[in-house]
Amino acid sequence: MDLKTQIPSETEIGSAKRRLVIARRVPAAVAARAARDYDAWFADHDLGVDEAIAAIVEHRAEAILVGHKVALQQEHMSRLPDHLKIIANPSAGFDHMDAAAINARGITVTNAPNGLTECTADMTMLLMLGACRNASLYVDIMKKGWRQSYGMPDNLGRRVSGSVLGIAGMGRIGRAVAQRARGFGMTIHYTDIARLPPELENGAIYHASLADMLPAIDILALHMPGGKSTVMTAEMFALMRPGSVFINAARGSLVDEDALIEALTSGHLYAAGLDVYRSEPDYDLRLRDLPNVFLTPHVGSATIETRDKMGFDALDNIDAVLAGRPALNPI
Numbered sequence: 001m002d003l004k005t006q007i008p009s010e011t012e013i014g015s016a017k018r019r020l021v022i023a024r025r026v027p028a029a030v031a032a033r034a035a036r037d038y039d040a041w042f043a044d045h046d047l048g049v050d051e052a053i054a055a056i057v058e059h060r061a062e063a064i065l066v067g068h069k070v071a072l073q074q075e076h077m078s079r080l081p082d083h084l085k086i087i088a089n090p091s092a093g094f095d096h097m098d099a100a101a102i103n104a105r106g107i108t109v110t111n112a113p114n115g116l117t118e119c120t121a122d123m124t125m126l127l128m129l130g131a132c133r134n135a136s137l138y139v140d141i142m143k144k145g146w147r148q149s150y151g152m153p154d155n156l157g158r159r160v161s162g163s164v165l166g167i168a169g170m171g172r173i174g175r176a177v178a179q180r181a182r183g184f185g186m187t188i189h190y191t192d193i194a195r196l197p198p199e200l201e202n203g204a205i206y207h208a209s210l211a212d213m214l215p216a217i218d219i220l221a222l223h224m225p226g227g228k229s230t231v232m233t234a235e236m237f238a239l240m241r242p243g244s245v246f247i248n249a250a251r252g253s254l255v256d257e258d259a260l261i262e263a264l265t266s267g268h269l270y271a272a273g274l275d276v277y278r279s280e281p282d283y284d285l286r287l288r289d290l291p292n293v294f295l296t297p298h299v300g301s302a303t304i305e306t307r308d309k310m311g312f313d314a315l316d317n318i319d320a321v322l323a324g325r326p327a328l329n330p331i
Contacts, residue, residue: 018322021055023047024067026090027304030311034065037319053079063318065090065311066097074101086321089331090314091301092116093251095226099331109331110317113172115309116301121176123300124221124249127273128165130294131245132219133157134271137291158245158270161185166217168210168231169224169250170196177221178204189213214239219247226251234259243270249300252277257284264290275300 020038022031024046034040041059043051046067053076056064063086064070072080072087084107087097092113099109129135134157141148141155161184167174170190178188179202188204190196191213195206207213210231214220220240224231232246232255240246246269248255257278263269271292277283280298287293301307317327 018063019059019061020318021052021059021061021064023052023055023064023070026065026311027307029308030090030315033312033315037315038063049076056084057081062086062322063088065314065318068093068096070097072097072102074098077101077105080105080107086110086318086327088112088314088317090310093226094331095228095251095253103331108317108321108327110314110321110327110329111331112310112313112317113329115306115313117172117176119303119306120173120249120300121180123275123296124173124177124223124247125180127247127249127275127294127296128219128221128245129160131247131271131273131292132160132163134292136294158243160219163187163218164189164216166190166207166213166220167204168192168213168220168222170200170204171223173249174221174223175200175202177223178202186219189217210236211239215241217241217244219245221247222250222254224250224254226253228253230254230256232256232260234262237263237268240269242268245270246272247274248272249275252280252283257287261286261290264292 017039020034020040022034022040022042024043031042041055043055046069047055048069049071052064052066052070055061060083062083064084065088086108087102089111092111094109094111102109134155137155163186165181165186165188167177167188167190170192174190181188189207190204191207191210214236218241234256237259246260255278260272264272273294274287275296276298287295301310313329317329321327
């Protein structure tokens with residue numbers, strides 16, 4: 001396979017360093033640390049499963065830092081060599097791989113849940129404001145040169161301040177969104193598998209189910225982990241108030257996009273703000289063509305600080321496992 005090495009040769013750095021494969025493109029600071037601490041090989045593109053396994057075998061890697069394209073499943077387990085000790089995900093999500101099968105193979109799997117919280121919460125607010133305030137329309141007007149006067153009835157959006165926000169999934173990111181939303185004077189409702197203790201709930205109103213919460217809110221923000229089940233179906237969208245707004249910065253797999261498009265085109269939903277899609281990057285272009293949808297290309301964590309933190313957290317997990325210590329973020 002064609003791997004690009006960005007580091008000194010083994011002769012130059014010595015063979016005592018533990019062997020690591022970086023199976024995706026990473027920020028320069030992350031690459032520099034990996035090059036310093038490991039006999040590391042870097043892919044010049046985000047590797048798929050077969051390429052990643054070939055790299056592990058070829059370089060006798062004890063660790064690999066992966067991307068979402070390394071979707072390891074049960075059928076791949078027999079191809080993973082015994083010298084592989086850890087598969088480190090530099091993101092919170094790990095629904096692209098069968099972590100239970102990997103663990104059963106005797107290989108540690110980790111994620112990096114801590115670094116994404118603040119920037120993903122910021123992105124949620126951007127999606128919320130963009131959807132409610134018709135940001136796609138405003139950008140289009142400016143890109144076309146404006147040149148037309150608008151009056152009081154034109155280009156109207158919906159006010160975010162004072163709205164009722166429902167958060168589905170009140171983990172780290174959900175609570176960070178709630179903190180920001182309180183600054184907009186929003187009333188917070190939430191649902192999760194269990195009610196939070198009062199000090200974390202911070203006045204938010206708990207609902208035992210998503211179906212119970214939906215009729216009570218103006219804006220819904222998803223912050224649930226991805227998986228095989230679709231949460232937002234046609235039935236769930238129907239439970240939302242007419243004229244409400246849907247926000248998804250979690251996982252596209254949670255949403256029936258046909259049902260979402262129908263709710264948007266019928267006018268049942270006022271708008272949607274989306275950073276994630278069922279198929280990425282080849283997302284459903286019907287969403288692009290809807291005037292009441294504000295879209296971003298899965299960039300919730302796309303800041304210098306956060307992407308560096310994600311990579312460093314993955315390396316911290318690798319450091320620990322290869323030193324014989326417990327992983328910091330085992331799955």
